[in-house]
Amino acid sequence: MAAQSFDDRDGWIWMDGEFIPHRDARVHLLTHAMHYASAVFEGERAYDGVIFKSREHSERLHTSAKLLGFKLPYAAEEIDRAKAELVSRQKTPNCYLRAIAWRGSEQMGVSAKRDDVHVAIASWLWGDYFADKMKGVRLMIAPWRRPAPDTAPIASKAAGLYMICTLSRHAATDAGFDDAMMMDWRGQIAEGTGANIFFVKDGVLHTPYPDCFLNGITRQTVIGLAKARGIEVVERAIWPSELASFSEVFLTGSAAEITPVREIAGLPFKPAAMTEMLLNDFSALTRRKNAA
Numbered sequence: 241m242a243a244q245s246f247d248d249r250d251g252w253i254w255m256d257g258e259f260i261p262h263r264d265a266r267v268h269l270l271t272h273a274m275h276y277a278s279a280v281f282e283g284e285r286a287y288d289g290v291i292f293k294s295r296e297h298s299e300r301l302h303t304s305a306k307l308l309g310f311k312l313p314y315a316a317e318e319i320d321r322a323k324a325e326l327v328s329r330q331k332t333p334n335c336y337l338r339a340i341a342w343r344g345s346e347q348m349g350v351s352a353k354r355d356d357v358h359v360a361i362a363s364w365l366w367g368d369y370f371a372d373k374m375k376g377v378r379l380m381i382a383p384w385r386r387p388a389p390d391t392a393p394i395a396s397k398a399a400g401l402y403m404i405c406t407l408s409r410h411a412a413t414d415a416g417f418d419d420a421m422m423m424d425w426r427g428q429i430a431e432g433t434g435a436n437i438f439f440v441k442d443g444v445l446h447t448p449y450p451d452c453f454l455n456g457i458t459r460q461t462v463i464g465l466a467k468a469r470g471i472e473v474v475e476r477a478i479w480p481s482e483l484a485s486f487s488e489v490f491l492t493g494s495a496a497e498i499t500p501v502r503e504i505a506g507l508p509f510k511p512a513a514m515t516e517m518l519l520n521d522f523s524a525l526t527r528r529k530n531a532a
């Protein structure tokens with residue numbers, strides 16, 4: 241049976257300041273965001289009724305919009321309140337939340353200065369991002385590269401930047417992989433299509449420096465957890481030629497959480513002590529009621 245479509249569900253969506261029935265959350269065809277990708281969004285999770293790092297996500301939504309040249313009509317505190325109320329109204333203490341801000345219909349064309357800015361928040365139940373998460377996922381090398389910082393606003397979680405992620409993920413699943421690992425415009429390893437990436441070598445954690453992709457909130461959390469354990473973390477340029485020297489690999493993201501990787505393009509990896517320890521620490525942190 242086909243999964244229930246995302247536009248045909250019970251419950252509530254917060255849209256432009258009020259809660260409306262889920263099925264009524266519609267936008268017109270002639271909406272700037274639909275044609276020109278003038279939208280920014282967030283993906284976050286609630287654990288036991290508490291949204292993990294809610295304020296950081298709301299602030300990143302603001303930053304993302306600013307990088308695209310628009311300002312949100314709601315303060316981060318208001319967005320936080322709306323998200324929290326949505327979680328309780330939906331009666332889903334463990335859920336995924338999607339906040340989105342976009343340019344409306346007042347002006348159509350490349351220029352968008354006269355468009356109103358809208359904000360909405362939806363939520364849904366989302367278990368593991370990858371079906372066989374704990375078994376470890378298999379990554380292909382993506383056919384698309386992360387653009388240079390002077391090619392696109394790379395620090396914005398902007399809808400338009402996901403075009404190459406969707407293409408890369410489709411290429412990976414078409415070839416029998418779970419996801420793709422994207423290089424950047426220089427040929428250095430960048431990230432997954434919706435998650436950051438970490439490598440382990442001789443007890444040290446290595447991760448690409450986020451100068452052309454999102455410095456994920458989960459990425460920053462995991463770096464903090466590792467350092468609290470006294471583990472050395474090196475943020476640096478990582479080249480594909482180094483892959484064989486790593487023993488463990490994992491992905492991090494709000495949806496992916498910490499997902500072990502068991503293969504990159506034919507090269508096997510074995511999730512072991514480091515991945516397991518960070519996974520346990522991350523679970524302990526997110527499940528703690530005051531983790532926000």
Ligand code: PMP
Pocket residue numbers: 283405431432433434435436453454455456457458459492493494495
């Ligand atoms: N990179 C990309 C392309 C993503 O979509 C995400 C998920 N938002 C991340 C990295 C990880 O970010 P975060 O940990 O803040 O969810």
